[in-house]
Amino acid sequence: MRAATLIAVLGLALAGGAVITSVNAAPEGSAPGAATPAPVPLKAAATFLSIKDPAARSAALFQEAGKVIESPRCMNCHPVERRPTQGDDLHPHNPPVAGGQSGHGVPGLPCLSCHGPANVPTWGEKIQSIPGDPKWALAPVEMAWQGKSLGQICAQIKDPARNGGKTLDQIHHHMAEDSLVGWGWNPGAGRSPAPGTQAQFGQIIRAWIDTGAKCPKA
Ligand code: HEC
Numbered sequence: 001m002r003a004a005t006l007i008a009v010l011g012l013a014l015a016g017g018a019v020i021t022s023v024n025a026a027p028e029g030s031a032p033g034a035a036t037p038a039p040v041p042l043k044a045a046a047t048f049l050s051i052k053d054p055a056a057r058s059a060a061l062f063q064e065a066g067k068v069i070e071s072p073r074c075m076n077c078h079p080v081e082r083r084p085t086q087g088d089d090l091h092p093h094n095p096p097v098a099g100g101q102s103g104h105g106v107p108g109l110p111c112l113s114c115h116g117p118a119n120v121p122t123w124g125e126k127i128q129s130i131p132g133d134p135k136w137a138l139a140p141v142e143m144a145w146q147g148k149s150l151g152q153i154c155a156q157i158k159d160p161a162r163n164g165g166k167t168l169d170q171i172h173h174h175m176a177e178d179s180l181v182g183w184g185w186n187p188g189a190g191r192s193p194a195p196g197t198q199a200q201f202g203q204i205i206r207a208w209i210d211t212g213a214k215c216p217k218a
């Protein structure tokens with residue numbers, strides 16, 4: 001991290017009542033006063049075998065996957081406006097930042113000036129960690145999810161014109177293996193993880209594809 005950037009981050013963290021320790025000081029969740037809420041479970045893909053009609057089962061599987069997709073950990077980076085949001089209430093990112101053309105921020109204020117390759121714990125109470133991942137960037141506008149119904153998000157995820165030219169197998173791979181998606185289950189102290197595990201989520205998406213990738217009506 002460049003010195004100017006470090007100072008900017010420290011200033012920000014102090015403004016939020018936090019003091020940065022070091023990248024590998026405290027293990028995840030061990031910051032003082034860390035009160036990360038209990039994880040929300042996800043139903044196993046096999047549970048849905050009781051729905052005999054494959055199309056109905058497929059839509060029900062996507063509905064379950066929606067617990068993850070519509071969780072704040074994913075939604076905050078898939079906004080309609082070209083600005084990320086924060087927290088479980090999707091409030092505007094503080095300080096104000098813009099995704100820019102590339103999604104990596106605007107010249108002078110790239111995301112990586114604050115978001116490093118991994119989560120960084122702080123000793124703050126308001127902000128207990130700064131999230132990070134090597135690929136940290138805002139999702140492109142055609143992949144915006146905020147304010148859309150789950151049915152609309154589903155149709156968009158299947159559409160190669162709006163999903164980055166991905167086949168359904170590539171969508172499965174992305175959901176099940178991508179490290180930036182995986183951050184949703186390892187979001188750093190002070191943030192609740194996405195429901196279930198990434199492996200369970202991957203199995204639900206697999207079963208959804210295998211039953212015809214049907215979308216919920218709403
Ligand atoms: C830090 C920001 C960030 C977070 C957090 C994030 N995404 Fe994304 N997402 C992106 C970016 C950037 C892309 C486009 C680049 C790519 O395809 O890798 C993307 C693309 C995608 C795509 C591909 C195509 C499409 O139709 O939207 C899927 C699926 C996806 N994300 C799922 C998720 C899920 C599920 C979560 C939460 C568990 C999540 N993302 C969290 C930034 C993010």
Ligand code: HEC
Pocket residue numbers: 008009012072073074076077084085086087088093094095097098099100103104105106109110111112113114115126127128129130131136137138191
């Ligand atoms: C000046 C520093 C700074 C810059 C630049 C910055 N961020 Fe952040 N960002 C933060 C901090 C600090 C947090 C943690 C805030 C909290 O937890 O309340 C954060 C949190 C987030 C979150 C919320 C995670 C969640 O689920 O609550 C997202 C999404 C995010 N940033 C995306 C971005 C993107 C995308 C960019 C670049 C376009 C960016 N940020 C640029 C400092 C920054």
